[in-house]
Amino acid sequence: MKKPPSRSARSPGRPAAGKDIVGLILDVGEQLFAARGYSGTSVRDIATHAGVNQALIGYHFGSKTGLFEAVFKRRGLAIVRRRLELIDALEARRPPPTVRELVEAYLVPQFDMKRSGPAGLAFCRLQARLHNEPEEMAFRLRREVYDESTKRYIAALERTLPNTDPEDISFRMMFLIGTYLYMLADVDRMDELSDHRFDASDLDQLVTRMLDFLVGGLQAASSLNRKGAGTARARARR
Amino acid sequence: MKKPPSRSARSPGRPAAGKDIVGLILDVGEQLFAARGYSGTSVRDIATHAGVNQALIGYHFGSKTGLFEAVFKRRGLAIVRRRLELIDALEARRPPPTVRELVEAYLVPQFDMKRSGPAGLAFCRLQARLHNEPEEMAFRLRREVYDESTKRYIAALERTLPNTDPEDISFRMMFLIGTYLYMLADVDRMDELSDHRFDASDLDQLVTRMLDFLVGGLQAASSLNRKGAGTARARARR
């Protein structure tokens, strides 16, 4: 009872080559995870939107977690790679980089990604929302993907601001990260809060404004009395 | 076939008065929503942890959404109330407030909440993660709870910084919000990135550091050429 090689719709069996199904699943997963979060997205949803059987996701990625990880690393590692190239270039150069140049190099790969089209935009949102996802996943991915590059930039900032307490620089780097992640998340809060007077959709302008703000913050004087009780605990640990 | 008024474990029927079950459910919901997000938390989980039947949540709050909303508003509105009291006081005073005083008044209710115990801490996390939750809920809650107070602070900053373009102030307020939300989320990133050298658990110190950074950013000079093409679109809309 053999059927003729059914050329209709969808049938089991290996397809006649061609399209990059894995890439397609990654694209769809990126989109849906970005829009609804990890827990809010089902494997079935992704499979349906990709026009593919659910089981295929298990086959290619092992599990839902595996798919998320693959989605995240695909572009996350690319961003970090560029971030590292940029700091390599800055540090090889004479004169040494300014604070503004360092911050710009740190941010630009992110906002280029955001600008690059719907996929990049979705990824940025996904990334900005990572710390909402189940902790064991979020912790590991953040550490695996971002830590190295961020430490490089902290070290470079310490060299560029030799008179600033390294502790201050580490804190301020966290503040900086908070700021740009919020902007990446595309929360569209600007529109509400300014009563639709202002426009945050011009990314070049947004990055310029952020640079002004962040460089101002990084270079601000510290009002902590270094010899007082305030930092005693932390200093004792060094 | 009437049973004697069973005094054992749990039985249907109105209980013999006493404990604030609604408050208990809110507390447990707060804790779990904060830890696992809206989609990651099930009504059953909350009911079980509260030692209560699932149906009771439907009875008191209508739906899962209703419970989340109640959890969020309970402390969210309290924070905003305090924020408004503080700015009322500052604006009634002579001389008028400084930038630092305004930012401090905006932040302090949040970090007092975070300091206030496990419930306040959970709420802060929940709040910082709100923009990850299903959009229709997040949008409405943010608008209902925060918009009024934030607009008041933006207006006050415009008065305190009369030579700064209001557009810049609105943007920078967004940057400020991104920074403090990231710190509220308790991401514990500081520890990883500084290789455990620094301590972000002293909240007084953290707020002082944030104030230095944020005031520096708010007061930084703007590098946008106001007459150039960069802001033309936004200006035309005013």
Added chain:
DNA sequence: TAATTAATTAAACGTATGTAGAATATCGGT
């Protein structure tokens, strides 16, 4: 060209989910 490997679908398993209905017991007012 035969045998093996790779990629896909179909179907199902067991469990978890949000919500609703019915039963029950206590409270507050009369």
Added chain:
DNA sequence: ACCGATATTCTACATACGTTTAATTAATTA
């Protein structure tokens, strides 16, 4: 002492979930 309103549990429904197994077909290798 009664009665309606209120607060609670029990039970169940219908659906949605992540994963697994078996069947099926093309590609690759021998």
